[in-house]
Amino acid sequence: MDRFLLMTCFARAVETGSFSAAGRDLGLGQPNVSRYVAALEAHVQTRLLHRSTRRLALTPEGERYYAEVRRILDAVDDAESSLRDTVAPSGLLRVACPTALAHAFVLPWVPTFLDRYPGIELDLQIGDRYVNLVDEGAELAIRIGHLEDSALRARRIGMFERVCVASREYLARRGTPLTPDDLQHHDCIVYTLLSSGSTWRLSDQEVAVSGRLRVNSPQAVQEAVRSGVGIAHGPRWLFEAGLTDGSLRLLLSEYVPPLVPIQILYVANRLLSKRAVAFMDFISEAFSIVPALSADRPANDK
Structure with missing residues (x-):
């Protein structure tokens, strides 16, 4: 049994939302993807997905397992890409982002990012709920405020008042x-x-x-x-x-509070994929020319 194939089918089913879509993406067909995911569940002796006529939904065990499977698949992809420096960033990138920040400053730049990196699929998870990068499968999170989780690393991309x-x-x-x-x-x-x-x-x-x-x-x-x-x-x-x-x-403009950072967070002990690095560099450059997000820069440096 090719466990790598089984994990790939499982991850793609989660990311596309159906066995049919995953089968089309992988060129395997819906029956095979469904059978391979069932085989994976039998192997790990755990139900990973709830099936219905409309959609697939991860079980709590499936959520934890998906995060680890995604990490493994990304690590394999990165290992292969590291041997081919000319290969452009590619694959699915999940990024969590606060609602207001996404609508005001991230979404306007998405078309340019996708045009620049045609091999990347972007899953932008917009919401103000705290997303656990370790457990929930997102590779990056844009967050407002200071880093408090020692399991994460941060790159500051802006400051505002x-x-x-x-x-x-x-x-x-x-x-x-x-x-x-x-x-x-x-x-x-x-x-x-x-x-x-x-x-x-x-x-x-x-x-x-x-x-x-x-x-x-x-x-x-x-x-x-x-x-x-x-x-x-x-x-x-x-x-x-x-x-x-x-x-x-x-x-109360004379009672100005300290500036607030905007940061991109990622898990400290995981190798960052090329697509994650590409997104971090791109959005950092984009934010650097927005005066509202550059409150700590001198006027001639914005």
Whole structure:
């Protein structure tokens, strides 16, 4: 039994979502792929996939096994590619990315990246849920904030400032906060997926805030603050349109918090594939020319 073939069929079925699509990609046909995955499950004595008429879904054991299978297949691919330096980056690259950052700055560059590297398939996993690179099969993750996991390595690709903003309508109704402590007497829009919860960092102090609206989407924060619901705190680039057209005002600008890094993370003890390196270099170059993501660069260096 060729276990490498079985693992390849399993991984491709997961990535395409069906035995039929995997069979077309691999030139094996749907019946063979289904049979090979069943043989793999029999070999490991574990159900890896839930089958239905509409889709395939990984079992919890399948999720863990897929991450290891993907690592093995990538390592084999990299080993072969290392002997052929002229071979262009290729294969499937899974990248996790926060929602707002993806829509504002990553997706606009995707067509150029795919044109430059026609051999790469990009699976961009957009969402604000924490993706575990060790267990979930993604090769890279773009994250906002400082690295805390010692099993990962990081490459910084940008820096930005966080600001407090409110609509002119809200300020006319409720007044303007003059110090961070004043925020405790205002309706603050709480972004529930923020790692610090309902605590905002302003200058060298942390302020516990509250309000009548809690949301789990940066876009919802953006829309709510423009609608006059309350005060928002987040990346300046998220509110730039409102600040530019005058519908939003900057608040507490003398209490500027530390700059926040944007980083690409990868697992420390895994060999990075050529496609991962290509993506890291590409997106780092792309971000370097965006002023909103280069807050720590001198003006003549942007």
